[in-house]
Amino acid sequence: MSWRRLVSMGLSYAALLLLAFLFVSPILLMLTGSMKADARVLVEAGSFRAFLPLDVDLQNYRDVFARVDFGRYLFNSLYITGMVVLAGLVVNSLAGYAFARLAWRGRRVLFGLVLAILILPLEAIAVPLFYQVTLFGWRDTYLVQIVPFIANAFSIYLFYTFFLGLPRELEEAARLDGAGVLRTFIAIIVPNSKPVFATVAILSFLSQWGVFLWPLMVTSGEAVRPLPLAIATFYTLPPLQWGDIFAFGVMMVLPILLVFLFFQRWFIRGVVATGIKG
Amino acid sequence: MASVTYKQISKRFADGTTALADFNLQVNDGELMVLVGPSGCGKSTALRLLAGLESVSNGELLINDAVINDLTPQQRNIAMVFQNYALYPHMSVRRNLAFPLRMLKLPPEEIARRIAWAAELLQLTELLERMPKQLSGGQRQRVAMGRAIVREPRVFLMDEPLSNLDAKLRVRIRTEISALQRHLKITTLYVTHDQVEAMTLGQRVAVMNSGRLQQVAVPQLLYERPANIFVAGFIGSPGMNVFASRLQKQASALAFEFAGQWLEVPRNQRFNPEMLAPYVDQPVYVGLRPEAFEPTGSSEAQVELTLTAVEALGHEQLLYFDLSQVSAPNMIVRLQGSSAFTIGDKIPLALHTTELYLFDKMGKAIYTRAEKEKR
Structure with missing residues (x-):
């Protein structure tokens, strides 16, 4: 290998390493910080030692459990997010299929509306929504944190585009074989759409796991509040202990990692092409 | 056993194109009728109308003198072999064959019996546990045929079933289809753009162009007495x-x-x-x-x-x-x-x-x- 190539390769590796470090460093900082005594976190923050797990100490984790009912919050978060994801997969896939494949009056207009909702942030409708759920008497429940987020324009759009790409003959064959619309969907479409179900599951899990504003508005006690509100108490109530915050953060990120690992083989896998053509 | 009648059928699509105009055709019980014509002549549309995959704009479709215009595809008891076979990719050959039978809610013994019969007839017995992606083009084609016949449908539709095969295999499967059809005596409509396939396979051949029927006749007569310049x-x-x-x-x-x-x-x-x-x-x-x-x-x-x-x-x-x-x-x-x-x-x-x-x-x-x- 020529010197020239070696140098250029070395440079590109160095640049890539630097970039990789930039992206990984906050997570690394959180992980190492979670295992340090509180005083050291701030002292070492200015130097490279911040990234080194100099003495492994799980005291911060014990503190988190002592200060809040972590298990309760974790259950709330898992329950709310899980329900939103599961119900969302059902509702949004059916909606996406109806828009992609079924012929019905008003389909185009309604789909246009769905696309319009894509650009509407929650903050814009939070207040009217708040009045509505108050009217329903839903404040301080799981329901209020689940139901408004099941139907999701972006998920519908993802399902819609994926279903459009599926070979129409599969559905036509199923219809001729005697399957109705719903049976065709369950027995033929769903098993061949694993990539899009995985994608939607991951994306909606991610966005739901971190919600803060809405539960803050509609809940008050710790009974139904999710993790993001609990970690917020660590910032807002003294004493401000960074080690505890980091430890909480690590425990909050773990489930996301697990979900991603579980779905990633479908997430990465491309479109189904098997069974069609030679 | 069934005869099929297209009575003054026309089909206009939503975008305004006319795929079929005043189309009349009678297919006799047990007959193999080939629809042939250049691409875009309306032959596939004629098939899809009969299958119930498209709705008729005008005219009447009959099976055994009963109008079927408003029946859903499930109610028509018609089977179809698609150009790309449309095998269910996530099911083994056995489950592909079983699918239409399970939809009919047949008892398991009957399903097993019919699968065994079709697999035997089409030499699929060895392949029953394979997945579609593990099969060659010719094998997939046979599975698609099998899925169509297990149900014992009234009418059998084939939409260019050989066009994804190489030339040699095409000739072989053509003869197999012909033999199978004569054996089962199921009324069959077969669509192709290949006039050689039409002439060799069809008991009668319907030549189509621009959504209109040009001539229906036995193959030899089409050659000897073409009705117009297009057929000639x-x-x-x-x-x-x-x-x-x-x-x-x-x-x-x-x-x-x-x-x-x-x-x-x-x-x-x-x-x-x-x-x-x-x-x-x-x-x-x-x-x-x-x-x-x-x-x-x-x-x-x-x-x-x-x-x-x-x-x-x-x-x-x-x-x-x-x-x-x-x-x-x-x-x-x-x-x-x-x-x-x-x-x-x-x-x-x-x-x-x-x-x-x-x-x-x-x-x-x-x-x-x-x-x-x-x-």
């Missing part, structure tokens, strides 16, 4: 040569113009002077099949034409002649065997005018009444 040009490989011409009364008989010459119209069972009288001094089209020419010594030659290309196929060769002085750009002549020709030479040709076809200016074939009745 579509059936046969290569198709009939058709040229703009005129008829003229000469001393002894009628004559037609060809390549600047006046040649005599033969007097035979197809033509006689009385029936041709209305066409004298009128523009007509003459048709001559590629087989109706023969290179000959210059003394017997009726025309001399410039050779522009030669295609040697081994057992025969195709000669292309430039006829730019006539309306058609070139003319094809088919010869048995092989002999040496030089491109650019003037070749003397004799015409078998007994094999002449005449078409009126609308493109409709001119036959004597007796011939028409034969059709």
